[in-house]
Amino acid sequence: TVTAELKNKNEDHGSLNDENSSERSFVGGSSCNGIHTLAFPSISTSDFQFDLEKASDIIVDSVSDFLKKFDSVRLVLVDLSDKSKILSLVRKKAAEKNIESNKFFTFVGDITQLYTKGNFRCNVIANATNWRLKPGGGGVNAAIYRAAGDSLEIATKERAETLSPGNSVVVPLPSSSPLHLREGVTHVIHVLGPNMNPQRPNYLKNDYVEGCKILHDAYSSLFENFASIKC
Ligand code: AR6
Structure with a gap:
């Protein structure tokens, strides 16, 4: 898998040089470069404290089901550290x-x-959000809102006010957003996973029957929404 990562990195780098040798801007061109790519964090496994073994099973099953149905797409699970337990399990x-x-x-x-x-290059990224679709908090949600600037909050509110667990919403990123301009991200998909943290809303009290169902629904919704975006 490490080889696959490196290979893909190099391929992307190579195609970037061919196309955009003088400028590193995505405005006015397709940022997906023909490969519709979704980068997503592991939903619910940090602040929401979902079990990593169960989450990794659900990620792999959901990815496998999705890839049977769709060609010419890439799914990429991202985490901050090379010591990430969820990355090695998956x-x-x-x-x-x-x-x-x-x-x-x-x-x-x-x-x-x-x-x-x-x-x-990833043209779509997923966010592990909260039910109010609010910036801040911690984790990947805070990082994405910080990087995208105010326009993400405005664009999100145009699409939805709240989200229920197991669902997702696609938000097109305005081309003025730094995340779009610098990183080539055209869409953010907010996803709300199950919460196993007693300090957070919709706490599931260790009910993993319900929790697994919601996490499965969350990934299905995320991948279906990703597939519906035009590259
Ligand atoms: N890039 C890639 N992965 C990241 C980043 C990043 N910048 N930051 C965190 N991760 P979490 P949850 C990984 O806690 O468990 C928020 O406050 C992290 O290592 O962000 O679904 C929301 O507002 C982990 O693998 O999401 C919600 O209230 C994964 O992202 C709540 O946390 C998800 O960790 C959602 O909790």
Whole structure:
């Protein structure tokens, strides 16, 4: 899988040089470069405290189901550290299931700097959000709102006021947003996963029957919404 990551990085870097040698701006052109790519964090497994073994099973099953239905897409699970437990669990289980490593792989880095820091192009990113779709809090939600600027909050409010667990909403990023301009991200998909943290709303009190169902629904909704975006 490491090889697949590097290979994909290099391919992206190469195509960037061919196309955009003088300018690193995505405005006015297709940022997906023909490969519709979704980068997503592991939903619910940090602040929402969802079990990592169960979450990794659900990620791999959902990815596998999705890739049976769609061609010419890439799904990329992202986390900040190369010591990420969820990344190693998912890599192992994806290999056991023989999931094609050029269509699904893991990437270590900040999801808000995939292009500028990682030379990796993703036209769509997912956010592990809260039910009010509010900026701030912590984790990836705070990072994405910080990187995208105020226009993400405005664009989000035009699409939805709140989200229920297991659902997602697609938000087109205005081309003036720094996340669009610098990173080539055209859409953010907010996803609300199940919450196992007693300090947060909609706490599931360790009910993993319900929790697993909601996490499964969350990934299905995320991937279906991603597939509905025109590249
Ligand atoms: N880039 C990539 N991955 C990240 C980044 C980043 N910049 N930041 C965190 N992660 P979490 P949740 C990974 O806690 O568990 C928020 O306050 C992180 O290591 O962001 O669904 C919301 O407002 C982990 O693997 O989301 C909600 O209230 C994954 O992203 C609540 O937290 C998800 O961790 C949602 O909690």
